[in-house]
Amino acid sequence: MERAMEQLNVQLNRLTRSLRRARTVELPEDNETAVYTLMPMVMADQHRSVSELLLNSKFDVNYAFGRVKRSLLHIAANCGSVECLVLLLKRGANPNYQDISGCTPLHLAARNGQKKCMGRLLEYNADVNICNNEGLTAIHWLAVNGRTELLHDLVQHVSNVDVEDAMGQTALHVACQNGHKTTVLCLLDSGADINRPNVSGATPLYFACSHGQRDTAQILLSRGAKYLPDKNGITPLDLCVEGGYGETCEVLIQHHGRLFQTLIQMTQNDDIKENMLRQVLEHVSQQSDYNYQCILTSLAEVATTNGHKLLSLSSNYEAQMKSLLRIVRIFCHVFRLGPSSPNNGNDMGYNGNKTPRSQVFKVCGCVGGPELWPLECCLWRPLELLWHSLDEWLVLISTELEKNGRGATASDIPSLLLKQREVETSHLHVSMATESTPATVLRSSPPLLGGEVMVKPPEVYADGQDVISMTANRLSAVIQAFYMCCSCQMPQGMTSPRFIEFVCKHDEVLKCFVTRNPKIIFDHFHFLLECPELMSRFMHIIKGQPFKDRCEWFYEHLLAGQPDSDMVHRPVNENDILLIHRESIFRSSCEVVSKSSNEKLKQGIAVRFHGEEGMGQGVVREWFDILSNEIINPDYALFTQSADGTTFQPNSNSSVNPDHLNYFRFAGQILGLALYHRQLVNIYFTRSFYKHILGIPVNYQDVSSIDPEYAKNLQWILDNDISDLGLELTFSVETDVFGAMEEVPIKPGGTSIQVTQENKEEYVQLVTELRMTRAIQPQINAFLLGFHTFIPPSLIQLFDEFELELLLSGMPEIDVMDWNRNTEYSSGYDLQEPVIQWFWEVVENFTQEERVLLLQFVTGSSRVPHGGFAYLMGGSGLQKFTIAAVPYTPNLLPTSSTCINMLKLPEYPSKDVLRNRLLVALHCGSYGYTMA
Template structure:
């Protein structure tokens, strides 16, 4: 307090004398009086204050211990700087970091301050604590003009900092071209390494400084790696610096092949390699073709290594697919890349671009011959369906280097018997004559399936990159058809191959249909895992329900208008973000989180089928399922709302949220793209469905029905005659064409009448669920995915079951049946319920309230005479299971499970 009072009194006396404030006597107080004046370069005031004071101009203050000369140099206060120098300020005084005033002037580009400091003998070679000199600071910031002045005072332009880096290193790293030229003109060592062996060229490439690298290479810079063997090219590729790579290749052409070989290095990020090769390919047509041809050659080499059975499968597989992905990417983005859909190189096209695929033809040829070989052996051993013992292969040389095994070459006619696949050599006579399974032998299919499948995937990728999006190459379709049996064998052995390598099946319905029965035979649980694994592939890991940082990502909805407000916010939301996670908040409420999202889905489930919106109507079969309303057009926004309903179900499935809504079997078929059949008509008109069944079951030749391929139906409220096919009104329905008539009537009633509604719904649904993935399931499984696994009370089921056609509750077959129902899983019980009733859930009140086509209808089991391999069937309209009189519980269980897992095939109707 006393000190403050004294300072105040001194200020008062000074003001009374109309003079400048006098400096306090102690340096600590005085320096803070002078500092703002120095920063403002008020040299006269500073001069007057210093004239009659004992202030030490070299006094170091603050945490960094700088003097007022540091402050002047840092701020460019040249007049104050000169004044301080004349008063004896030390130009080489170092602050706590080792910086002199010259360092600070150089760092901030204060040219006049630098000149004055040099006049007063500032030492340009002083290093701060990091070894940086004033020349380093100029180089870091590209102060070329100042550098020209400073280098005249520098004894060693290559002075190193603590890391052994010279001014040239840092100038190259930051891309200061004129600074680099100035340093080189001043004698800087162009190839000087730092402590880790990195040269200036290395530094330029590490940050993609193309122009700086070009200057260095033009002046003779050597291409040198650091002490760890990392080269300038490695750095360019790691950073995706295509332009800098281009410069390196101009001066060192051999590096082109190095880049091509880098595609095999799994430690390098693939997207960076693509970026580099994409840039290089854009430079000229010749360069583009050269890159593609080189990539094709490397891919072919890797593919043959993969087919060599002693090579490392995992490494070679990843390498091949990586190279082919890069190849296809470059092919698509090449200069004036064709987009006319011509399958170049595969349809006899002899253009230069088609020739880039030529090296790969060798690999495809080997692949073809492998598959032919396996097909031949499969045909020979058709009788042994459990194991192909005749093509057991003794695996020799497990530790032999992969590259030493030559690729498989096709044998001559009739020589398959003695061929050892993968080596191109004949097997020893003992092995050829005695093909027995042993611990040292492996099934050739087990050994080759994954390898061949990876090459098949590469073949598909190469075919696809030449076709417009969404189209499958005719050549590839021909290939799959040719090798159908072998590919089915592969998929049978390991169904996950479809997801690992046979993506073409998911992308091409024409091909998938050939394998669908194999996929559908896999456990539902496995298919669910595959579905979600590939649905979320490529998405960042995150909780299913997250809390977005951005407030705009929250779906803010109103409870009193939840359907309309949700439709509005979902239609405006970013689909990619909704796939990653959902956050919902009700207007005026604070709650957020998974519980709120669950509530949102629950409420929307009820609103979607709210009669007020006229979107769906209740079905006629079990009374609790819904079907799109053919008269939904009474709602002007009906198609927008159908699209929104599709989005909600797609979102729910994407995030494993269950919805409290059930649709008819036919509508699930529409979602899956499965054609409806006449049995599905029962959900909207059971009596009409029975009439169709009657037509199919009876000879109508002489009945005089006079039906034609046209029907009378409601079109916008008026009855009109609608042809089932062109000219249908004049085509009579006969015994020969009645099946076609029934199918066309079914399609009219179940599909054509609601086609716009279905299309709108699917448009929204497929925004979140790809058609290729949802086809893994049948209509019953889709219901389980969307609505969950219901609880089934088996005792209530038994209590409310009726028996007919000769069965009684005490019969052994019935006893076995209920024992099996008790033994099977909850999932299989649900499948059984779906199989017989068409619904996966029990109505409120239990099995006593199950509905049939004409009202309440108990679950019924009817006797059917047994014949070997006969499967149970069902009549969903009357909830009847037609159960053969099986001779044992084991056979009953086996046949029942086969029927359940075959989906809807084999169903009948009463």
């Protein structure tokens, strides 16, 4: 019986071994192959399979494989395979083995937060103080990822919590940089050095501020961290401002009050980005009314100091001008955010503390003594001293100009300026003595305006004009600052009454400035562009400047603030492309433009016609060209042809089209876009419509474009005495009202007011306005609504109606000599080649229409820009008309690359062949794009 049982056990054991062999892969004998067999099992923590494979195997558990030379223990620690990790450790795996980067299994477990693996490795004597090749220890990895729970377990095994990596950074540095609050507290409680610098002198506080870690910075400062710069002198505050970290700046100022003044002084540093500085000051100011008032008061003081330096003829104009305007911009930005701003609150007549705004303006105008000043006006008090200096300067110059007109000299100016400076200085001392400023600021630094700001008096002026040449730019910059401050106290879109009064008071001096240097308007007198009432006083000076200069000013300010971009927008996705159906170009264009962002359309335009592959500058130009023709298509009834047969104006009966006002708005958008991107349109309007765009009143002579006979009658009335003619005219006209003729007054009670010799000019003007404006007012308004989306009224008024036509439509005639003179050649052609000479002879004999077709074929536009072919635009700016050689084959037609204004002209054997092939190409290939 016993013998039988032994035999059964033997059989069972054999069966078991047989089954095991049947389901288990035998481990290869060489380590390289074996490790790749085991690695997937280790990664999946299949410890039973790994154990069976390693049983009776000669595999070296410390075998390092792969490029980084890691062992299976590294893999287990990295993946969190605890059972396999223990199995390997029991079989003799080295817990301190370092891979090619110097990382041990403990490093990898710490980096990935594998708590159980870390615990097991420590049980098997893993060394927590080993550094990898970059000097990082396990606690560095825990600090990077904020594994505070694991760090608590690890620090008790660490001999030096301040061990440095290759850059001298400790775990505390990296924890502060990444904002791990609990980790920072753990390290500090474990004895980490709170002020330890790295190799560049950066402390943990420096690291916290460099990444805007407010809470981490708060912990460090509350534990006594010192405010220290790095070896390059960069401070934690510098880093906060550079990154726009307002919350962290606030913490720094709370612990170090003197930094408030440092922050204010940073507004004068051109190396600091203005938007970041504004972001920081914005945050700090919004924490309390006290902060808001302190910031504005301090900014006002700094601005006043810089303004007085700017008025000093011995100072650097460019630097002081930029500094003053920068500070004032920041001041105005912060002011608009607070309760004192007119843009906050429901009652626009009151500020946040319900002080009547009229009272604020009176106080800011120096009416009454300081005891009458409300708190809001204290914010502006330092600036009032600067405005007072500005006023004194302008009065002095006005006086000297008058003296000069009488033959006197300007000898009084030096003594007057010194006297003025003494008065200002005394005012400054009084102001600073009574100013409400933060106690910490007053204790930590002297008053900003406590010292006298001396002005070097002019030496000798030959006449008043020399006074202007030396002071105009400086005073103009201060005037700009004054305007900015006045504007930020007013609701959006309103011009300050005080500033209007200022301009009127100093009208003659300011006109003298503009006459001597018209660019002052665009450099400093922005108020003229923004306030038509003021611009009208200077318009005659502006209109007297060369058209080319005004065009440059126009585009300089039209594109101000837009990011640099090519003329054609390079879209990042299909949604940025205007996909147009050629067969319904007007309606499909209207639809896609209405759905597009105006800001994206300003940045650039990308057009593709449905079913065509081409895209680029040439396609954009063709789109504008075709679309401008569609706008005047009679089918849409938007515009009607004028009496001269070549120009168009809005159709007074356009309402037959129910969508006519939407279409007029779209037409305005297209013309505005074309002008914005310097594209020409193939359409000419009547002079009166150009005047409507410019906001210029029409006159009776404009009537001739729609009714020449009626215009002659008006002219006759003006030229002759109508007293005894018995015309029996009244201030009314007969007009068609829904099919019936009715007498409509052109002024209240007009049907009973007789036209006389005395009032006939008024009658002619009113009749003109009725025919030319009131009859199409809704259409004009809709068009201008679209046009002004892209072209501000303030800028377009720089031109008259004739110049606007040139801007929009280019020159109506094509000058072949100018074309020839401004053409370039490539690929072997030059002006002496027979083919080129034949080409110009053919073009010379072309009709004007054929020349237009050729221009459109090569450039995508049928118009020449103002200034001629020298100003032809390409895909990336100015690009002259170019003719490139192409080898000739029979029946080969010319082709073009419209993006670069290039005509690819084959080397034809004769002039007749060239002319024939060119005409075929022009009449058959002017429209449509595909990829060559």
